[in-house]
Amino acid sequence: VYLAGMPKCGTTDLFQKLMWHPELSTQSHHTDGGSEKETVYWTRKRVGRPGSFMANPRVPPPKQPFSEFLLGTGAERVKSYKDRRIVDGTPSLLWDLGGWETRYPGLDEPPYSNADLIHAVTPYAKILAILRNPTDRLYSEYIYFWKGSKMRNEVRSPQTFHMDVRRETTKFNRCLESNSLRNCCYSSGYSLRLRVALGVYICYIRDFLEVFGDNFLVLTINEYHSNPINTLTKIFDHIGIYKPNTEEWQLRIETSETLNENGDTKEEVGEMLDETRELLNQFYGPHNSELAVFFKRFSISFCLIFFDTLRYNSITINNVNLTYKKK
Numbered sequence: 001v002y003l004a005g006m007p008k009c010g011t012t013d014l015f016q017k018l019m020w021h022p023e024l025s026t027q028s029h030h031t032d033g034g035s036e037k038e039t040v041y042w043t044r045k046r047v048g049r050p051g052s053f054m055a056n057p058r059v060p061p062p063k064q065p066f067s068e069f070l071l072g073t074g075a076e077r078v079k080s081y082k083d084r085r086i087v088d089g090t091p092s093l094l095w096d097l098g099g100w101e102t103r104y105p106g107l108d109e110p111p112y113s114n115a116d117l118i119h120a121v122t123p124y125a126k127i128l129a130i131l132r133n134p135t136d137r138l139y140s141e142y143i144y145f146w147k148g149s150k151m152r153n154e155v156r157s158p159q160t161f162h163m164d165v166r167r168e169t170t171k172f173n174r175c176l177e178s179n180s181l182r183n184c185c186y187s188s189g190y191s192l193r194l195r196v197a198l199g200v201y202i203c204y205i206r207d208f209l210e211v212f213g214d215n216f217l218v219l220t221i222n223e224y225h226s227n228p229i230n231t232l233t234k235i236f237d238h239i240g241i242y243k244p245n246t247e248e249w250q251l252r253i254e255t256s257e258t259l260n261e262n263g264d265t266k267e268e269v270g271e272m273l274d275e276t277r278e279l280l281n282q283f284y285g286p287h288n289s290e291l292a293v294f295f296k297r298f299s300i301s302f303c304l305i306f307f308d309t310l311r312y313n314s315i316t317i318n319n320v321n322l323t324y325k326k327k
Helices: 011-018 073-080 114-121 134-146 158-178 181-185 201-215 221-226 228-239 247-255 263-269 274-297 304-310
Strands: 024-026 085-087 127-131 216-220 314-317 320-323
Touching (some): 011 228, 127 201, 134 158, 134 263, 134 274, 158 181, 158 274, 181 201, 216 221
Parallel strands (some): 127 216
Antiparallel strands (some): 314 320
16 A cells, blocks of 8 residues: 655555554664655665655765565564555655656656556556645745754745745746646756645546556545544555444544644745745636546546636637636
8 A cells, every 4th residue: 555645645644543543554774764744765765765855965865776675564463463564655656757857858748657667566556646736835844844943044934935836836837838737746956845736636547547547546635634534444445454443442533633634834934925826726716627627537536626726727628618707
């Protein structure tokens, strides 16, 4: 089972609650510094990249063979209980192909996605992705990484965020003038300070859904926060495991604190400017409209969380007209 994305969409909290199910386990690698949640094998260790995007060692780490990856404690737990599933909670699986330009010089876009790699080894894997309004996701991530000590010396405010948004959205749109969407979304050349491409969900969702089909489940942070029991039940049905019916489990889910929120830091930094929200909504709008059509093709209900961005567009994709008016 792969909880493949996206960052700042509730993956940490969801992963913790998944681990409360007796038939789910993590492929922990404590001996090499891996975390309970994220193995980063497919995105980084497989190709000898540092385990964190903030790390920049002088000597790159060695490539980790797949056989070594399998030696995590999750494999031992499966041996003792055959019905147990291993969950990899690396939220960069959907989008991180960093360095593909160097590995495949001369190509216009990556020749594969992480979905293709995972499918080649575990073709019956279950994939989960949880999304949120991409405008809110970007600001949440901007604030979250500012909390880290390595970036704390930077000035971060709604005003600096607005300037960064103008620069990075312009850069992305210029890329699209001469390159494919996949080239621009998977590009290794964008600022780590503001990862606007991560909110162009259609690029990454399409790559995974076309490979895994019904084995790929897309959720939203809205439905998860409003009804975590129903959302977890949907996930358990997707994975093929039972729903715990104990009052203790249900009470634990309903009363637990949400992990990894930005509450205090967001109060310190301040709310996003209205003009920035407008700019981002217009930037993400066409991509979310295309996502709506794509979901319709796969009979996936399109969630209202994107209406703030959709309402700016009247476009035709695959002979389907999408018209959304301001409220």
